[in-house]
Amino acid sequence: MADTPRRKWVGKSIRRLEDPKLLAGEARYIDDVHESGMLHAAVLRSPYAHARIKRIDTSRAKALPGVVAVVTGKEAAVLAGPVPAFCAEPVVQHAIAIEKVRFAGEAVAAVAAVDRYVAEDAIDLIEVEWEPLAVVSDVESALRPGGPLVHENLGTNLVFGRTLTFGDVKGDFARADRVVRRRLRWPRVAAVPLETAGAVAKYERTSRRMTVWANTNMYHYSAMPFAGTLKVDPNKFSIVPVAVGGSFGSKHLLSKVITIAGILSKASGRPVKFMEDRIDNLAASDSHASDRSYGAELAVTADGRFLSLRIDVVDDYGAYFQFGQTSHGNYLSQVTGPYTIGSVEITLKAVLTNKCQQMVYRGAGSEVNNWVLEALVDTAARQLGMSPVDVRRKNLIRPEQFPYKIPTGNYYDSGNYAGVLDLALRMVDLDRWRQEQARLRAAGRYIGIGLATCQQRSVYSATEFWFWYEKPGFPVTATPEGVTVRIGQSGQFTVSLNSPFWGNSPETVVAQVLAEEFGIDPSTVSVLYEDSLRALPAAGPGGSRLTVMLAGAVTGASRKLKDKIFRIAAHLLEASPQDLVLADGKVSVAGVPQRGLTLADIAANAHFFKMSLPAELETGLDASHTYDHPFTTPPSADRSDLGAFYPIVAHAAHVPVVEIDIDTGLVKFLDYVAVHDCGTMMNPAALDGQIAGGIAQGIGTALYEEFVYDSEGQLRTASLLDYLLPTAAEVPSIRIGHQETPSPYTPYGLKGSGEGGRMVAPAAVANAVQDALAPLGVEVSELPITPDRIVRWVREAQARR
Amino acid sequence: MARRARGTNVREIEMKVNGIAYHETVEPRRLLVDFLRDQLGLTGTHIGCEHGVCGACTVLVDGQSVRACLMLAVQADGAEVTTVEGLARDGKLHPLQEAFWEHHALQCGFCTPGMLLTAYELLQTNRKPEPDAIRDAIAGNLCRCTGYQNIVTAIQAAAQAGGRA
Amino acid sequence: MKPPAFRYVDPRSVADAVGHLQEHGGGAKILAGGQSLLPLMNLRLVRPQVVVDINRISALAYIRETDGVLALGGLSRLHAVVGSDAVTRRAPLLAEAAAHVGHLAIRHRGTIGGNLAHADPASEIPAALLALEGEVVATGPRGARTIAVADLFRGPLSTALDPTELLTEVRVPITPPGCGSVFLEVSRRAGDFALAGIGVLLQRDGEQCARVRIGVCGVGGTPLRMREAERILERSGVTEDTLRAAARAVEHAVAPSDDTQASADYRRHVAGVLTVRALRQAWQRAGREGR
Structure with missing residues (x-):
């Protein structure tokens, strides 16, 4: 755009500040934390999905040399209360199960010993007498009247159900020429970061102070509830962040990991480390994600305009409900996608079963809705005899329509969706591929060209946690992010963050913003991570918010610092603050560059020479700023309007090209183009990294990954040999393009982008496979699209013909 | 211990x-x-x-x-x-580490040490590996962050820079 | 995931190893490459009282060619098998199959003897050795005996080896001139075990299929030799019709089961698909060989 401000550092692909320590093996992850006298924990896990604990005998474990503490659920309950939960329903959970277990892998007892080897030896010596109970293995058995209950106190396994209607859905469906219907199945997958979850807890018995190191994300938000669980005064309970080896949403809470370490430290009086091993992590991370069955309907006109959307979704939440129906609040921010759809209705049934519970995974439920919507759109195109491109063009929101309010009440800040689509089609050369597809189809080869045009909402507001409830338990409305910027005695910048490094680039972001604001070299900025007692309010990384929120916090702190800098400089230069300019780390009188002071000069004065300062200024040069959500409004009481809660909305179009070997069902990528509009880019290289990584995960969801439980509630994919993360051989090279439509609501016009790749890739890849197999009469209704399923679908379609 | x-x-x-x-x-x-x-x-x-x-x-x-x-x-x-x-010497990163930094071949960094050593070994035996050979060589090292392509680029770049040292 | 405690011995000779096995009987486990055993021990699914680490018996790591037979010491690393000039030239099917095992870091440690003794029914090497009509030498308290690979496998993770025996050598007849061999498999990801895999050794005499041997993996409790398919091809040559008939014979002969990666139906179907592809390719390779 012609009027784009010239910026020196925002928008530049500088090398990350985070990297040298990571590359050299110097970064401190949770498993690298060592405290003197530290013990190591292991957990005994339930072999049954649903069973009563009749008796536990830990005497042999306690007698093993090297074992310091062994606790059962009952013993743990003396030291800690239930773990924090964000749901309003009385779904109580303890870090260690007390009377019964509700999923295979639930903790039954925990041991602290001199090392992990001995701790596992002790686990082997614990004897449990079980009374197996009937297993609630799926949604159907969960909802069958008179069946077993996961939580007896609820009286039902339907933990939450509600219909929300926005606009004239009935009228729009009545007016429609056609209703496109799909039944769709989204599999249970999870983030599965390379690093499992862990915590080191150190309880000092006499001072009743507890320090916890953990790779949790929302450590400021969640410290208070954890203190309550562990029965420590909130001002004596501190969570210390460490480098996080990937989270993707899975490490937001880590309630049980932290609580188990805390309980064992209280029981032993020594620091205790508890690291999930990979089996713990796959079976009992408490961070599986959406497991949904859909009935979805799109009302369309004969000429291809979308009128209304109706979604009926049943979600298998597993045994507990720690995060409520957040992942269904999430997509209501963009439920109608980039399209002008006038009304929408969602019916949600949240069901409890004897499986690992849900958390969120990159996309937080919105990636699922994107897939559902894009499947409907492609189906509509096929039924109407239109091309996937034309039917989208007809319905995309136009640039002049922003800010655009969608039926649910959320706003889209800005966008140029047709521009993104055009660029994607140009980059992939759609016409050439369509010709190639026809040519190869004649030779018996199956090429598929997928298209998905999807939203990526960013910068969540906390209202999404509770607006599904008529009477929410704790209707939080703060979604803050604070930073402290200190200019030291020599003029160098140090920033204190209150959110952890979890694979994103917070240090680089704050350095680029400071470089932009002060004209300094970003590589000279030093970044610290504060523990929760020292921290300013911060909600942490999640919902693609951190880059935007940190930019807001740092620019806020910069304003305060600049004000002081200008007042000091004005005083020293005997000029008026309004006549001063700041550039390249120097303050000078406008037009008279030789009449100036470096930041180092000003900092030295601020720190050492009180008498050189204006009388009203204090010694020192630091500023804190807590930035809260730039644009959020409350939901209406009747929830016919949810307010603005996720209004910073990026957009992307993905076009993967695949070839399918219909005899083996193997899918090969021939090309993959992804065009994103994330507003103003902070660091294009880092953004591309997020996009490519998200796409790899989306390919995992679309083609490889699935947690499979059998009818006894046993997890059949409980190792990385069975739960298939894509390798470098499965993930293709991605060609990435950008458009920049700045947000009017954020610093520099940034939009969040952390989830974008995975928001779109499952939909795009599924549509590509669908496109390839459409001539055979196959309809792709289920993920992951495994070789087994492709071969079966092709056979079934052939049998139908 | x-x-x-x-x-x-x-x-x-x-x-x-x-x-x-x-x-x-x-x-x-x-x-x-x-x-x-x-x-x-x-x-x-x-x-x-x-x-x-x-x-x-x-x-x-x-x-x-x-x-x-x-x-x-x-x-x-x-x-x-x-x-x-053992890769960096006296605080100076190995050419492979430099290439990983330059090409943004890491995000959370957790897989990076294993990935670097696998790449190091590859470059000992193959001075100019093609992208497919690199992908094959690192297919036993899972990365959940990057989508691999910057890793492939970085290894290629290190090879071109003679990064076998 | 840490292994339970065990007593550890690392003998320097086969005799010492056998002595340890004899002393401890079923409580002992042989540690060769450890790429299957150690995961199982880390998971505590296998809890040996004694681990007999044979990695220090350097005399067991060799690949040599004698009297029409390729002899590989049991401790030959799969990496060495893949890279061996002798194997690549004299029994290329074995090298091709070994390259499918895991990833380089796995092949650096994994051994051919350990691979066979572990008897994973999805493993590639046993299928290749069935097609190559190899045999193994088992050395025990009463000396050495030879077991045909065809007689080695009893079931999943179960072999004809006695607990006091060590698999000391693998013997592979040198592939004669005029042969083409191919190993193909379908797996979910690079380096994963085969959902179905096939090793084919085909000797061509002009347009006649003089001799063909087919071994498959991933489609039964053990690797399987596909004798009916072999007979069809040896009787009627390689044509599109006989390839289809051979594929049907393979589909009929295999006995796959379901797991989370693929159904039995799928595995059976793909075994047939791979049969056609592998035989076609082997036929072409043999044709090139013959010229």
């Missing part, structure tokens, strides 16, 4: 790790990765799965890549081991 469990034997072993000689006592069951991390304090080698799938614990034993979770420390008695801490 090396506790003696009842009825088992302990061993004395000698190992050169990143050029430094160690003489240590270990319980035979101690995995090489735990020995490196807990006994020698070399925590740059990471534990991702402990069943030999993820590649996070990859180290070089006598110049060959191995999963340090699938080898006992006693089995490396007499061996020369290289971990990620």
Whole structure:
């Protein structure tokens, strides 16, 4: 755009500040934390999905040399209360199960010993007498009247159900020429970061102070509830962040990991480390994600305009409900996608079963809705005899329509969706591929060209946690992010963050913003991570918010610092603050560059020479700023309007090209183009990294990954040999393009982008496979699209013909 | 650290790790990765799965890549081991590390040490690997962040820069 | 995931190893490459009282060619098998199959003897050795005996080896001139075990199929030799019709089961698909060989 401000550092692909320590093996992850006298924990896990604990005998474990503490659920309950939960329903959970277990892998007892080897030896010596109970293995058995209950106190396994209607859905469906219907199945997958979850807890018995190191994300938000669980005064309970080896949403809470370490430290009086091993992590991370069955309907006109959307979704939440129906609040921010759809209705049934519970995974439920919507759109195109491109063009929101309010009440800040689509089609050369597809189809080869045009909402507001409830338990409305910027005695910048490094680039972001604001070299900025007692309010990384929120916090702190800098400089230069300019780390009188002071000069004065300062200024040069959500409004009481809660909305179009070997069902990528509009880019290289990584995960969801439980509630994919993360051989090279439509609501016009790749890739890849197999009469209704399923679908379609 | 469990034997072993000689006592069951991390304090080698799938614990034993979770420390008695801490020299990053930094080939950094050692080994045997050869070589090292392509680019760049050192 | 405690011995000779096995009977486990055993021990699914580490028996690591037979010491690393000039030239099917095992770091440690003794029914090497009509030498307290690979496998993770025996050598007849061999498999990801895999050794005499041997993996409790398919091709040559008939014979002969990666139906179907592809390719390779 012609009027784009010239910026020196925002928008530049500088090398990350985070990297040298990571590359050299110097970064401190949770498993690298060592405290003197530290013990190591292991957990005994339930072999049954649903069973009563009749008796536990830990005497042999306690007698093993090297074992310091062994606790059962009952013993743990003396030291800690239930773990924090964000749901309003009385779904109580303890870090260690007390009377019964509700999923295979639930903790039954925990041991602290001199090392992990001995701790596992002790686990082997614990004897449990079980009374197996009937297993609630799926949604159907969960909802069958008179069946077993996961939580007896609820009286039902339907933990939450509600219909929300926005606009004239009935009228729009009545007016429609056609209703496109799909039944769709989204599999249970999870983030599965390379690093499992862990915590080191150190309880000092006499001072009743507890320090916890953990790779949790929302450590400021969640410290208070954890203190309550562990029965420590909130001002004596501190969570210390460490480098996080990937989270993707899975490490937001880590309630049980932290609580188990805390309980064992209280029981032993020594620091205790508890690291999930990979089996713990796959079976009992408490961070599986959406497991949904859909009935979805799109009302369309004969000429291809979308009128209304109706979604009926049943979600298998597993045994507990720690995060409520957040992942269904999430997509209501963009439920109608980039399209002008006038009304929408969602019916949600949240069901409890004897499986690992849900958390969120990159996309937080919105990636699922994107897939559902894009499947409907492609189906509509096929039924109407239109091309996937034309039917989208007809319905995309136009640039002049922003800010655009969608039926649910959320706003889209800005966008140029047709521009993104055009660029994607140009980059992939759609016409050439369509010709190639026809040519190869004649030779018996199956090429598929997928298209998905999807939203990526960013910068969540906390209202999404509770607006599904008529009477929410704790209707939080703060979604803050604070930073402290200190200019030291020599003029160098140090920033204190209150959110952890979890694979994103917070240090680089704050350095680029400071470089932009002060004209300094970003590589000279030093970044610290504060523990929760020292921290300013911060909600942490999640919902693609951190880059935007940190930019807001740092620019806020910069304003305060600049004000002081200008007042000091004005005083020293005997000029008026309004006549001063700041550039390249120097303050000078406008037009008279030789009449100036470096930041180092000003900092030295601020720190050492009180008498050189204006009388009203204090010694020192630091500023804190807590930035809260730039644009959020409350939901209406009747929830016919949810307010603005996720209004910073990026957009992307993905076009993967695949070839399918219909005899083996193997899918090969021939090309993959992804065009994103994330507003103003902070660091294009880092953004591309997020996009490519998200796409790899989306390919995992679309083609490889699935947690499979059998009818006894046993997890059949409980190792990385069975739960298939894509390798470098499965993930293709991605060609990435950008458009920049700045947000009017954020610093520099940034939009969040952390989830974008995975928001779109499952939909795009599924549509590509669908496109390839459409001539055979196959309809792709289920993920992951495994070789087994492709071969079966092709056979079934052939049998139908 | 090396506790003696009842009825088992302990061993004395000698190992050169990143050029430094160690003489240590270990319980035979101690995995090489735990020995490196807990006994020698070399925590740059990471534990991702402990069943030999993820590649996070990859180290070089006598110049060959191995999963340090699938080898006992006693089995490396007499061996020369290289971990990620052995790549940089005197605070100067290895050309591969530089290339990973330059091409944004890491995000959370957890797979990075194993990935670097796998790449290091590849460049010892193949001076100019094509992208497909690189993908094949690193397919045993899972990365959940990058989508791999920047890793492929970085390894190629390091090869072009003569990054075998 | 840490292994339970065990007594550890690392003998320097086969005789000493056998002595340890004899002393401890079923409580002992042989540690060769450890790429299957150690995961199982880390998971505590296998809890040996004694681990007999044979990695220090350097005399067991060799690949040599004698009297029309390729002899590989049991401790030969798969990496060495893949890279061996002798194997690549004299029994290329074995090298091709070994390259499918895991990843380089796995092949650096994994051994051919350990691979066979572990008897994973999805493993590639046993299928290749069935097609190559190899045999193994088992050395025990009463000396050495030879077992045909066809007689080695009893079921999943179960072999004809006695607990006091060590698999000391693998013997592979040198592939004669005029042969083409191919190993193909379908797996979910690079380096994964085969959902279905096939090794084919085909000797061509002009347009006649003089001799063909087919081994498959991943489609039964053990690797399987596909004798009916072999007979069809040896009787009627390689044509599109006989390839289809051979594929049907393979589909009929295999006995796959379901798991989370693929159904039995799928595995059976793909075994047939791979049969056609592998035979076609082997036929072409043999044709090139013959010229």
